Amino acid sequence: MHRVRIKICGVTRVEDALAAARAGVDAIGLVFYPDSSRVVTMDQARAISRALPPFVARAALFLDASEDEVRHVIETLRPDVLQFHGREAPEFCRMFGMPYLKSVPMGEDDIDLGAWAEAYGDAQGLLLDANRAGEAGGRGKTFDWQAEAERPDLPLVVAGGLSVDNVAEAIRRFTPYAVDVSSGVESAPGIKDAQRMQDFAAAVINTIG
Numbered sequence: 349m350h351r352v353r354i355k356i357c358g359v360t361r362v363e364d365a366l367a368a369a370r371a372g373v374d375a376i377g378l379v380f381y382p383d384s385s386r387v388v389t390m391d392q393a394r395a396i397s398r399a400l401p402p403f404v405a406r407a408a409l410f411l412d413a414s415e416d417e418v419r420h421v422i423e424t425l426r427p428d429v430l431q432f433h434g435r436e437a438p439e440f441c442r443m444f445g446m447p448y449l450k451s452v453p454m455g456e457d458d459i460d461l462g463a464w465a466e467a468y469g470d471a472q473g474l475l476l477d478a479n480r481a482g483e484a485g486g487r488g489k490t491f492d493w494q495a496e497a498e499r500p501d502l503p504l505v506v507a508g509g510l511s512v513d514n515v516a517e518a519i520r521r522f523t524p525y526a527v528d529v530s531s532g533v534e535s536a537p538g539i540k541d542a543q544r545m546q547d548f549a550a551a552v553i554n555t556i557g
């Protein structure tokens with residue numbers, strides 16, 4: 349059994365990135381979706397990036413951004429991984445030649461994870477989120493964890509409405525590669541709470557999947 353990796357998404361402040369690193373997380377996410385309350389400017393993203401200690405990965409999150417927007421972030425920030433949350437086609441996701449995660453809209457009926465894994469076979473993993481296709485996430489909403497889901501042949505990242513109260517159950521249900529949380533460790537949108545991040549990380553570390 350591997351250690352379940354932890355990603356904290358929607359970091360907007362240097363102090364929150366440092367608190368996340370102290371909590372022992374593996375990655376943070378920077379949101380480049382303009383309509384998000386957690387969107388970061390390039391200056392914010394650069395400051396957060398520079399402040400992070402080694403070995404904390406940075407994911408750049410997009411929702412149906414243009415090719416130019418994605419390229420601009422890649423060239424300016426050099427993120428470690430791209431995270432696509434919209435209706436991006438496989439060809440779009442792979443055109444940047446970078447590791448990427450593809451979010452799966454688990455809020456839709458009858459999602460076939462096997463088909464998603466086949467379509468996005470070169471993704472580093474599939475991120476299960478509670479949204480419907482094209483809808484923004486980050487709203488603390490869970491999807492139906494009881495629905496029958498085929499186990500795909502790709503690492504799974506579970507997201508959507510996770511918190512210290514339910515992350516252990518999510519790990520037991522999905523045995524994911526990683527968990528991703530945003531609003532469940534916030535005191536306000538885009539403002540992370542150091543204690544909540546610590547508690548969340550402790551809950552993950554103390555859970556056997």
Ligand SMILES: O=C(O)c1ccccc1N[C@@H]1O[C@H](COP(=O)(O)O)[C@@H](O)[C@H]1O
Pocket residue numbers: 357358377379381384385386409411433477483484485486487488489507508509510528529530531532
């Ligand atoms: O956080 C956002 O504003 C956001 C915008 C557009 C797409 C995804 C977004 N957030 C991601 O949604 C999931 C779940 O978040 P939560 O824990 O339920 O708040 C997570 O991957 C966020 O990074």
